[in-house]
Amino acid sequence: MPFERYVKxxxxxxxxxxITSGGYISLNWAAVEEFNVREYRYCVLFYxxxxxxxxxxxxxxxxxxxxxxxxxxxxxxxxxxxxxxEYYRIPHRVTMMYTPQFDERLGxxxxxxxxxxxxxxGLGVVM
Numbered sequence: 044m045p046f047e048r049y050v051k052x053x054x055x056x057x058x059x060x061x062i063t064s065g066g067y068i069s070l071n072w073a074a075v076e077e078f079n080v081r082e083y084r085y086c087v088l089f090y091x092x093x094x095x096x097x098x099x100x101x102x103x104x105x106x107x108x109x110x111x112x113x114x115x116x117x118x119x120x121x122x123x124x125x126x127x128x129e130y131y132r133i134p135h136r137v138t139m140m141y142t143p144q145f146d147e148r149l150g151x152x153x154x155x156x157x158x159x160x161x162x163x164x165g166l167g168v169v170m
Contacts, residue, residue: 060154063138066125068099070143070152072118078145078152080120085110088124089151090131097133099143099152 058074061067068088070080080101087109089098099122102110114121128135133156146153 058143059140060143060152061138061140062124062128062133062135064135066123066128066135068097068122068124068154070120070122074143074152075115075120078143080113081115084113086113086122087111088122088127090127090133092131095156097154097156098146098149099154100150101152 056073058077059071060074061069061071063069070078075081078101083101083103085102085105085107087100087102087107088111089100090096091098101113104110105112111122111124114123125135127133141154141156142158143152143154145151
C-alpha cells in the first residue's frame with residue numbers, strides 16, 4: 044500500500060459547540076465571534092428534556108441565578124458544566140461536537156443534542 048500525504052486543513056470556519064469528556068461546554072472561535080460571546084462574562088445553562096436541547100443564555104450579571112463564568116482560552120470559550128451535564132445525564136464520556144443555533148425568541152444559543160453530533164478528532168485531509 045502506498046504512503047498517503049497528510050495535509051493540515053484550515054481551522055473550522057463554522058460555529059461548533061463541543062461537550063468535552065472533562066465536563067466543559069466549549070464554543071469554538073467561529074461560535075465566539077458569531078454569537079458575540081466576548082461581550083459577556085457569564086452564562087446561564089438551560090435544558091429542554093423533551094427535545095434534548097441545551098440553552099446557553101449569555102449575561103454580564105454575576106448575580107443572575109445559575110450564572111457560570113465564561114473563560115476565553117486558546118481560541119475557544121469554555122464553560123465548566125460538569126454538574127449540569129451529570130444532573131441532566133447528558134453523555135460526556137467522549138467529546139462530541141454539535142452545530143449551535145441562536146434562537147432570537149428565546150434569546151439564547153441552542154445546542155440540539157439529537158442532531159449533528161460527531162466525535163471530535165484531529166483535523167486534516169489525506170491526499
